Amino acid sequence: MRRELTISDQRIDEQALGKGRAMSAGMGAAVYFVGVVRATEEGRPIAALEYEAFQPMAEHQFHLLFDQAETRWPLESVRLVHRLGRVAAGETALWMEVVAPHREEAFAACQFIVSEMKRVVPIWKKAFPLA
Amino acid sequence: MPVSVLVLFCSDQAVSGCYKSAVQVRVHFYSYFKDLAGLAEVTESVAPGSRLEDFLQKLFLRFPKLAAMKKSALVAVGIDYQAGDYVLAEGDEVSLFPPVQGG
Structure with missing residues (x-):
């Protein structure tokens, strides 16, 4: 299974990620999920969320999840980008995509990983x- | 006849009379646990063979604000989660943090 993982304070470029999709002839499903910062948190309006990570462990734990997903479903690829630092309301904090032969396993794997x-x-x- | 045995633990192997060096463990706090502890990291000495759960009890005594969070606290050694019966070794880095909230 091909895997790409990025944990970064750079803005997530969804268009570029979409253009970077690669699917071999046997693949029939690409499911992607976009996690967007809501404008409210616990009922109160917010300007942004600030994300912090224990990055080496976060990367390791993501790869353990990818390993588990790979054993459960016949996935061709997983790509995941998680933003760190300050992310304004309305901006994307998480982008992930799973490519598989059929929609059932693609949906299931995407849900499992998230x-x-x-x-x-x-x-x-x-x-x-909000100020 | 009863025999008394005194076992000394010490951090300096050069000190005579030591049974075995204490184990140095670096502790990292993440998220709001940093605020509760008042610092991001600290080094502690523990006796050889100490288990993670015993070490955490000691840590919660030193940082009482963290003790209130012990039921929800997540604990890793290095980059893997570990259970309380994990035996600490020299150079281990323990991380303590609240439930995760990614995405």
Whole structure:
């Protein structure tokens, strides 16, 4: 399985990521997920979220999740980008894509990775209220 | 006849009379645990053979604001999560942090 992982404070370029999609002839499904910073946090308006990571462990834990996904579904590729630092409301904080032969496994793997990420990957966020 | 045995742990191997050097463990705090601890990292000495759960009890005594979070705290050694029965070794780096919130 091909994998690309980026954890960075650079803005996520969704167009470039979309153009970078590669699918071999046997692949019939590409599922991607975009996590966007909401304008409210716990009911209060916010300007931004600031993401912090324990980066070496975050990368390692992401790869462990990719390993698990690879054993459960016949995936051709996983690409994931997680933003760090200050991310304004409305901006993308997480982008991920799974390519598989069929939609069932692509949806399932995408859901699995995002859900497990929220359980084991050491990334935290802090809300900045509107001034 | 009863025999008393005194075992000394010390951090300097050059000191005579030491049974074995204490283990130096670096501790890192992340997210709001840094604020609760008042620092981002600290080095602690523990006796050889100490388990992670015993070490954490010691740490919570030193940082009482963190003790309130011990049920939800996540603990890693290096870049892997470890259970309380993990035996600490020289050079281990322990990380303590709240539940993760990525995405």
